[in-house]
Amino acid sequence: MRIRVIQFAVLCVVCAFCTSNCIAFDISFICPQPKRVAVGNDNCLIPYKIKIAVDANAANLARQLLVSELSRYVAMTFDGTEWDMTLRFAAGQTDIFPQGYRLAIQPKEILIWANDCQGFRNGAITLLWLVRGAAACQRADKGVSLRSMVIEDSPDTSRRGMDLQLCFSGPDADFMYDSVRSLAMLKYNVIMPDLGLFYMPQTVATSKEAASHLPPKSKPIDRTKFREWVRFCEKWGLEVIPKVNCLGHSERGVPWVSAFGRGLDIDDERNYDVIYAIIDAYIEDCPNIKYICIGMDEAVDSMRENSKKYDKPAYELLAEHINKVVAYCKKRNVIPIVYHDMLLGEQEKIYWREGVANGTELETYRARALIPKSVVIDYWNYEGFERYRTVENFQKEGFEVWLTPWAGASVRTMGQNAPVLGSSVIGSTWIDCTYTDSFEFGGKYRIFYTTKWLHDAISNLAAITWNSNAQVKQSFDMGFDAGLVTASLYWDRPVYQSAQTASVKLPKIKPGISRYVDEIFKTLKLKSEKYNFKGLDFEIDKGSAVVLGNVAPVDVRAVMSQPKPWSIVIDGKKCAKISGINKVRASNECVLYTRDFGRSTRTSQYGTEAVIRCGQTHYCDTWGVGNNSIPRNGYVLSGQGGYNLYSNGGESYDNEAFSGYHTVGLVDANDDEVALGSRPLDGASQAKLVLKRKASSLVFLHTTAYEAAHYMDPMATIEIVYADGGKAVCQLRYGRDICSYDDVCFLYGKKDMPERWLAYADYGQGLNDGVLLYAYQWKNPESDREILGVNFYANDLGARIGYVVLSMLSIN
Secondary structure (H helix, E strand, C coil), X not given: CCEEEEECCCCCCCCCCCCCECHHHCCCCCCCCCCEEEEEEEEEEECCEEEEEECCHHHHXXXXXXXXXXXXXXXXXXXXXXXXXEEEEECCCXXXXXXXXXXXXXXXXXXXXXXXXXXXXXXXXXXXXXXHHHHCCCCHHHCEEXXXXXXXXXXXXXXXXXXXXXXXXXXXXXXXXXXXXXXHHCCCCEEEEECHHHCCCXXXXXXXXXXXXCCCCCCCCCHHHHHHHHHHHHHCCCEECCECCCCCCCCCCCCCCCEECCEECCCCHHHHHHHHHHHHXXXXXXXXXXXXXXXXXXXHHHHHHHHHHHCCCHHHHHHHHHHHHHHHHHHCCCEEEEECHHHCCCCCCCCCCCCCCCCCCCCHHHHHHHCCCCCEEEEEECCCCCCCHHHHHHHHCCCEEEEEECCCHHHHHHHHXXXXXXXXXXXXXXCCEEEECCCCCCCCEEEECCCHHHHHHHHHHHHHHHCCCCCCCCCXXXXXXXXXXXXXXXXXXXXXXXXXXXXXXXXXXXXXXXXXXXXXXXXXXXXXXXXXXXXXXXXXXXCECEEECCCCCCCHHHHHCCCCCCEEEECCEEXXXXXXXXXXXXXXXXXXXXXXXXXXXCCCCCCEEEEEECCEEEEEECCCCCCCECXXXXXEEEECCCCECCCCCCCEHHHCCCCCCCEEEEECCCCCECCCCCCCCCXXXXXXXXXXXXXCEEEEEEEECCCCCCCCCEEEEEEEEECCCCEEEEEEEXXXXXXXXXXXXXXXXXXXXXXXXXXXXXXXXXXCCCEEEEEEEXXXXXXXXXXXXXEEEECHHHHHHCEEEEEEEEEC
């Protein structure tokens, strides 16, 4: 077999035997990227009937995983009396590292070698990535074809995980289950649910003070359902490490009997009864638990008040508290994890100015010498340092130290340092799994990790902890759109199997706008051919589409010729001047970036940025992550240092001048408007199609030409007209039902609405470089009624950003 070897590269496998065109889906992407790949020339058809042979007990979990999950992508049967291919799990190859595997795909056999349970799981997940990618452009009812290949891989960091912070928003079953599947597909092996006040045993009463921090009408998690979720985690090979913040953060940690200083009254033993009851409940619900995170971060207020009340040094009180909880954990045979910040002071010689040292003011760092070395210290840091000397010094003192990055450069640097330090890595989703009952923003929908760079962090951390030597282009750009990887995993849905479809003929595109729509086809790499997305055949005709609203680009060249300097206008108030346009940002500057500069600003984490779309703030990176995506329908304002946006010396850029929603504009040196992102109303406002057929569903492959400012804003309506005069109306909201083809959205939809899914996701060649295409399925509640036609209407937002239906089909 002739092979080509790829090391430390993105795996690309050409799909063969497609029953429809595969140009848009001609590769299979895997994250984390395998380290060693040898691709052959044979085509290997993975058929309906597969026999699974297990030669090692450690492979039983992986076997169950493949049996349940492969059918999401291909119609398969296993272990029947007849089969066309064997899938074999085998052990005994001594050159395979811990958690590593060797996957060989051959014409009649697939082999996964490993020496432990995690290795078999990781090999099985790689196979799922391959089949998932191939099934994206091949008919699921025909089997899928892959190239022959051998993949050898293993992680650099043994314990890799993410927390799942739901202590503000509350647990949502769909989101929690999809989080397990998504994180496991990224080969994480730890999940840390942070449920806060939503996880309370019946013996613990929630105080009024604690209840005031919960969302209205919220309910605690059902412990029976939580146990089922824990078993689902174990099925996917995820170790569950519960979190209970038992010192500060009383608003999201523990319902103290006697709260004190945003924490507990340390001398009230009833508070410890509460802590122990919660720990006992987690141990009961997580039978294989080994660790528990007991938090204790950011407790300066609590320790100050306790120190005053009891006239005792804060560090002694902190040590007493930690030792009480640690002793109980030891009694229950679990290892406690404590956050580092209260145990670190800036006045210490071991402190190398890396991260937060909340033990400075009250000298609570001195408690570190009074607690046992069995405590695991979790070192959290939201900045990126090339070396973590403070962590090295903790280790020299005898502590095991884990690392917790949040976003930006800390993801890269902690991921790269973890193997050197021998540390585990648990990424943070701090305050970023939020929920709101307001239909105005979010409705009954998750605001999915709220920011693009949190999307990026989840996939990037998986990649860098797996392969710490992976090439990183800029800050945390690993050569693909990591945020789109994360979003596509959460939005993943099984393929349609054996669906009978019929195309709907779309109107011809008017000559005056055809060149603008052609740019969409070009960016998405679509030609006038048939494409199979998720098992559905879509007819693409570059000359035909429903086109509503303004799809024409802004004349950037004319805008750029306006006299400089330009000034920022916030809510009608003229503010400071722009330092430069599309240039490298220096200190004490505010630079304006347009899409002519590229897909992202390529800035470091030192500074803050505001993304402006449609003349309004989309979101603000006030945490200093940098490298934000630049919209086509707007710009990014990027400031560093003490640059003030307000000419009167008011609130500075670094202090969240853009926090919240604002109208933002630009004026030139003559105070004339600079129209970047302020798109006028234009184009057709409605279109009508004649169907005259019965259908159980209608599926629309659609996009917007440009980005909207906010998610959940209504932008268009689809009206289905029955032959008897009845109607069904679907209101399309940006970010939930549709988005621009290069805008990764943050909303995670529940299942009480028509189905939306990503038909197409191309992860590109860099951060913010991906493109995507939504499909929207309307399910006919009365499939026996004939559908006369479909009407499309664009409202003002749709008319500004353009609405384009590229293909449409009916399912019989």
